[in-house]
Amino acid sequence: MAVRKTWTIVHRCGHEHDRDLSDRPADRRASFARWLQERDCTDCWRTSREKDSAGKEEWLAAKRAEEQRAATAWAAQFDMPPLEGPEKALAWAERSRHQLVTAAYGVLVSEGSWDEADWAVLEEKIRTVTRAGWWLDQRDAEATDLPELLAAATDADRLENPFR
Numbered sequence: 085m086a087v088r089k090t091w092t093i094v095h096r097c098g099h100e101h102d103r104d105l106s107d108r109p110a111d112r113r114a115s116f117a118r119w120l121q122e123r124d125c126t127d128c129w130r131t132s133r134e135k136d137s138a139g140k141e142e143w144l145a146a147k148r149a150e151e152q153r154a155a156t157a158w159a160a161q162f163d164m165p166p167l168e169g170p171e172k173a174l175a176w177a178e179r180s181r182h183q184l185v186t187a188a189y190g191v192l193v194s195e196g197s198w199d200e201a202d203w204a205v206l207e208e209k210i211r212t213v214t215r216a217g218w219w220l221d222q223r224d225a226e227a228t229d230l231p232e233l234l235a236a237a238t239d240a241d242r243l244e245n246p247f248r
Contacts, residue, residue, distance in 0.1 A: 087110040087111075087113065088113070089104060089105060089106040089113070090102055090103065090104050090105070090106075091103050091105055091113065091117040093117060093120045093121055094121060095120065095121060095123060095124055095125040095128070096121070096122060096123055096124055097124040097125055097128040099124075099125040099127070099128065101125060103117070103120065105117065148175075148179075151179045151182075151183075152175055152178070152179060154182065155178045155179045155181070155182035155183075156178065158182050158186065159178065159181075159182070162207070163211075164181070164210070164211060165211055165214050166214070167181070167214050167215070167216040167219065168214050168215055168216060169215060169216030169217055170216070173216045173217065173220060174216050176216075176220060177216035177217070177219040177220050178216075178219075180219045180220055180222065180223040181210075181219040183223075184219070184222055184223070184225060184227065184230060185210055185230070187227035188206075188227040188228070188230040188231075189203065190227070191227045191228055192206075192227070192228065192230075192231075206230070206231055206234065209234040209235070209237075209238050210234060212238055213234065213237050213238065218237060
């Protein structure tokens with residue numbers, strides 16, 4: 085007698101489907117059928133993924149909007165110049181600048197050995213870097229590296245020849 089190839093699967097969601105399992109080895113069909121019964125059918129799975137995706141997109145949009153509000157308020161409070169670059173990169177670069185600079189302040193001044201006078205010197209260098217792309221390039225940098233990164237970016241020789 086041949087091992088059956090078609091199984092009636094009653095999914096967790098309650099939907100019932102006949103499933104041809106002939107593409108599976110005969111000794112694995114029963115366990116695969118049990119595994120399928122523990123899951124939603126394809127249509128219900130897709131619907132739940134679409135709902136999860138929409139909810140995730142809404143959450144991410146709300147998070148980005150809050151980060152943007154914080155970055156804009158911070159830039160106004162500390163008199164940061166507007167960034168220059170492609171329109172679609174500006175908001176992301178503003179958030180990146182805000183996150184990196186505030187993290188650096190925390191590490192260097194609040195928790196570190198810098199005083200406000202040291203920070204004021206660095207803050208002036210921060211104001212001179214207005215290229216959005218530079219801030220995006222530094223988005224994964226360590227906060228403690230900011231002084232060195234800014235020194236490299238504001239080096240007079242590099243300003244004359246940026247590809248050096």
